[in-house]
Amino acid sequence: MRFLLVVPPLAGHVAPLLRVAAELSARGHAVAWCGPAPEVSTLVAGRVFPAGESAPFAPELRPAELRGFAALKYLWESYLVPLADAMAPGVQAAVDAFAPDVVVADQQAMAGALVAARCGLPWATSASTSTELADPLGALPKIASWVTDLQAGLRARHGVLLGDLRFSPHLVLAFTTRALAGDARLAAPVSYVGPALPAGSGDWSGADGRPLVVVTLGTSNASAGARFLAESVDALAGLPAVQGLVVDPAGDLISESVGLARRIPQVAVFARASVVVCHGGHNTVCEALAAGVPLVVAPIRDDQSMLAQQVVAASAGVRLRFDRAKAADIRTAIEAAPAYAPGAARIRESFTAAGGVAEAATRLESLG
The missing domain is CATH 3.40.50.2000 (Glycogen Phosphorylase B;)
Known part of the structure; x- marks a missing residue:
């Protein structure tokens, strides 16, 4: 075909x-x-x-x-x-x-x-x-x-x-699952195939033994997210029992106690994480939940608010106001997030059962 x-x-x-x-x-x-x-x-x-x-x-x-x-x-x-x-x-x-x-x-x-x-x-x-x-x-x-x-x-x-x-x-390929997104309110035939994740997570050797908390807003939100990232560094600096890693694409942040990186091998890092703080981008949300990691979601724009709502409804994380969150708010959310690990694990199981890339290809073959 x-x-x-x-x-x-x-x-x-x-x-x-x-x-x-x-x-x-x-x-x-x-x-x-x-x-x-x-x-x-x-x-x-x-x-x-x-x-x-x-x-x-x-x-x-x-x-x-x-x-x-x-x-x-x-x-x-x-x-x-x-x-x-x-x-x-x-x-x-x-x-x-x-x-x-x-x-x-x-x-x-x-x-x-x-x-x-x-x-x-x-x-x-x-x-x-x-x-x-x-x-x-x-x-x-x-x-x-x-x-x-x-x-x-x-x-x-x-x-x-x-x-x-x-x-x-004929076919709507939804790269998510009902466990996260709920049932579609459409007359169209929707196939929930789960996220199309990269094969293999690779490796990341930066873990130091403490619970890892990762903060990332994606590469396209560097300027809009500068304030939030700086507040996140302050929040993590006040949590010495965890290892903080903040993705700072602009390279503007400075910290002696919190790890900083312009880019990370996201799937490999999330595989070692205990909490992920993010903007609610679909790929980031799915990659974290595929690892069973609970989320703190601070949506910025577009579909991110809806994704944040779905994460909260699925009991897989908590939500923050991106434009208002201060270090204390982010710290409180990070401390609360581990309680949502069971919800994140349920989403991970639904992703595995959905079939992913192979199921998507099979569905497309059926149209020929």
């Missing part, structure tokens, strides 16, 4: 499909990618069809102060819809040249859904995060109607009668 994977130029969205693509290739299938050039070519290996010369949006260009509806409005008007319009011709060219049996479209690469529907091809949605599965706009009918209208205009421009472009009527 031939699979065309249509993705935005965002590493967090590409990551799970990288591992699924490797599994499909190992099973003898032909796999190609399609997305904005040259960005996607730097994120994937293998054949890449360009779809748009450059992305019409870069996360670092979005005003950091945007929250709530303002952030959602910016996301749709300045990213999702323009990206779909820009990518559609390239996706059509890729379908014509590669002749895929199945198209796999990330939720933020709606051009994949547009072209697959227009060409009558079976297609699957890649839901790299569980946020949309929970219908976050269900309680906000006016905003939901606004999003529906934006999609209607997009479909009309491209001659497609399909419903919601974020959810394939």
Whole structure:
């Protein structure tokens, strides 16, 4: 079979499909990618069809102060819809040249859904995060109607009668489990395959025997997270019974008692951790819970608030206010987090049972 994977130029969205693509290739299938050039070519290996010369949006260009509806409005008007319009011709060219049996479209690469529907091809949605599965706009009918209208205009421009472009009527691959995300509030067929985690955790030799507490906000939040990271260093300095490790991508922090690193082998470090403090990014949350590590989540923007809510509802961790948390608040949360280890262990067990990459590949094969 031939699979065309249509993705935005965002590493967090590409990551799970990288591992699924490797599994499909190992099973003898032909796999190609399609997305904005040259960005996607730097994120994937293998054949890449360009779809748009450059992305019409870069996360670092979005005003950091945007929250709530303002952030959602910016996301749709300045990213999702323009990206779909820009990518559609390239996706059509890729379908014509590669002749895929199945198209796999990330939720933020709606051009994949547009072209697959227009060409009558079976297609699957890649839901790299569980946020949309929970219908976050269900309680906000006016905003939901606004999003529906934006999609209607997009479909009309491209001659497609399909419903919601974020959810394939054939298959939605959810890289999470019900134990964490709950049941999807969708009519679409959702397969909970669990996170597509890297094979093998590797090793990390920095542990000193004390319980390890790791603080990371991801590489894209270095400037926005400077205050929180500094407060975290102060919090950990007041907990001499634990080993603190703060990921500081900018390299601006100084401490004699708390470990600092610009980058870490995250999976390997989480395998040794007792608590992870993070921003609620889906990959970070899943990698910590896959190791059975309870979380302290301080969401910054986008889907992170929903992920934090899911962690709390699953009794796998506690939540902090990112913009208000002081050292004392972070210290209290770190001290409380170990009590949520049983919840984190339940999520880990659900991830193992879901099947991960192999199950995702099997589900995709069923569409051919």
